[in-house]
Amino acid sequence: MSATTDTTTGGQDLNDPDALLERYQAALQALQQDKIAPLQLIEVLRTRDRLQGLLDNALAKPQVSELSNQFWLQLATLDDRLRTCQKEIATHPDLPQWRQSFRPPESAWWWHFPKPPDVRDRYDWLWDALAIACLTASLALTQDIARRFIDDSFGGVWSSLGALTPAVMTLFAGGGAFTRLGRETVERLFENSPIHRSRWSEVKFGLSATLLALLVLFHTMLPRLALLYNEAGLRNLEAGAYTQAEGNFKRALKLRPNFAQAHYNLAVLYDDLEDAEKAEAQYQLAAQGDITAAFVSLGQQAIANQDYNEAIALSLEGLEQQEDDPSANPETTVNLYRNIAWARVQQANTDLELSSTEQDVLLTDAREALETALSIDPNDGAINCLLAQVLDIQGDPDALDFWQRCLELTSGTNPAELQWRLTARERLMIAESDTAGEVDDVDEPDDADTDEADN
Numbered sequence: 001m002s003a004t005t006d007t008t009t010g011g012q013d014l015n016d017p018d019a020l021l022e023r024y025q026a027a028l029q030a031l032q033q034d035k036i037a038p039l040q041l042i043e044v045l046r047t048r049d050r051l052q053g054l055l056d057n058a059l060a061k062p063q064v065s066e067l068s069n070q071f072w073l074q075l076a077t078l079d080d081r082l083r084t085c086q087k088e089i090a091t092h093p094d095l096p097q098w099r100q101s102f103r104p105p106e107s108a109w110w111w112h113f114p115k116p117p118d119v120r121d122r123y124d125w126l127w128d129a130l131a132i133a134c135l136t137a138s139l140a141l142t143q144d145i146a147r148r149f150i151d152d153s154f155g156g157v158w159s160s161l162g163a164l165t166p167a168v169m170t171l172f173a174g175g176g177a178f179t180r181l182g183r184e185t186v187e188r189l190f191e192n193s194p195i196h197r198s199r200w201s202e203v204k205f206g207l208s209a210t211l212l213a214l215l216v217l218f219h220t221m222l223p224r225l226a227l228l229y230n231e232a233g234l235r236n237l238e239a240g241a242y243t244q245a246e247g248n249f250k251r252a253l254k255l256r257p258n259f260a261q262a263h264y265n266l267a268v269l270y271d272d273l274e275d276a277e278k279a280e281a282q283y284q285l286a287a288q289g290d291i292t293a294a295f296v297s298l299g300q301q302a303i304a305n306q307d308y309n310e311a312i313a314l315s316l317e318g319l320e321q322q323e324d325d326p327s328a329n330p331e332t333t334v335n336l337y338r339n340i341a342w343a344r345v346q347q348a349n350t351d352l353e354l355s356s357t358e359q360d361v362l363l364t365d366a367r368e369a370l371e372t373a374l375s376i377d378p379n380d381g382a383i384n385c386l387l388a389q390v391l392d393i394q395g396d397p398d399a400l401d402f403w404q405r406c407l408e409l410t411s412g413t414n415p416a417e418l419q420w421r422l423t424a425r426e427r428l429m430i431a432e433s434d435t436a437g438e439v440d441d442v443d444e445p446d447d448a449d450t451d452e453a454d455n
Helices: 004-008 017-033 038-060 069-083 086-090 095-102 124-149 156-178 180-191 197-238 242-255 260-272 276-288 293-304 308-324 330-350 356-376 381-394 399-409 415-443 447-454
Strands: none
Touching: 017 038, 017 069, 038 069, 038 095, 124 197, 124 242, 197 242, 197 260, 242 260, 260 276, 260 293, 276 293, 293 308, 293 330, 308 330, 330 356, 330 381, 356 381, 381 399, 381 415, 399 415
16 A cells, blocks of 8 residues: 555545455565565554554444444454554554654554564573672672771761672662662663663673672772781771771771771770770670680680689690691780689688698699690790799799799789789799808807817
8 A cells, every 4th residue: 555545535434334344455465475665564564553542432432333243353364464563563663653743542552562572582580580690799798898887986987988889889780770769760861871771681691790799899809908907906006006907907897897807806806995994895796706825815804814724725725726826926825824823822822722732732723734834835934933933832842943033034013023023023032041041050160069079
């Protein structure tokens, strides 16, 4: 049917059902015989629109406009013929533009034939599912990252950048997948891009996977950032800047919650500030992270609280970890043995209900622990002083040698060392006095010997 058909009818056939059916049939024949030209397709679509107008009018005003049963049957038959061309109609290059210009209703199904699936789209369901999975993982990572940075200790700029940057990226991408407005916006962006529609799902997955990869990379950098904050805190601690040090250690723990070394450093800081309760809590967390030095401090606190059995248990646990660690610090091992010995000595001195035999057993345990420590570090002043004290209690004459070494190896920089040095001087002075007295007794002659010599 050519374009002149519409003009020659003069509009007389527009309300004539039979004439419109004939026109519809002729247009379909032309559509099926040749390659679909734009004029042929628009003729079919417009004629079907006019037929639909008759149908709507007949349904709305059945008393005024009544269509014969033959009309209904013939229209259904012609519509079936139209559906046989739906692939050609749906893929016609001008159809999308016509739909935008004429805006036919969704009920006008002849304008909205679905495009046949492109062979390249057969895996779109998989790409879309993977894209949603990536975005879901991205949202979870974003929540975790934001939680770590939303903290007053980071300051306004760092907190905002660290929390908002991944959040904005993920919400932008997630909104494009999970909301209707987002999907429509993304589709408009794709329509204005050179990307073919058949590749949209693959591109969406690629963008989602890229976003997830960036967030994973950023998330894996958090422990490294924690190390930097921990190192900065150590520098602050050495400089005596306790407030800055505490802030940096807390930032490190925000970024890496199970960072045992930061817990230990924070405990040392609280020790310096004489906040025993906070220090103990941080030492316990550090010990759970296999920081063996924390067992030393916990053991010392247990001894200060006169919980000697707990101190020994903590020290033994620390020694077990030291044995399993090929790079264990020998100084830590020495300190653990010292805690065991000191706890045993305190038990022997303070528990009045112990028998002399039980006290001897405790002192023997202490001596063995100290001798083991000396085999590791013979020049440890505290070990020499403590061993001198144990030997003194046991009445061992070798105690004097260790009291002498105690004086030589300590400086009295803490109360315990100062007390040991005072005791060492006292013991050595007594020993020197006793030795001098013995010499005088040997050199001075008896009266009987003098008289005998005079005679």
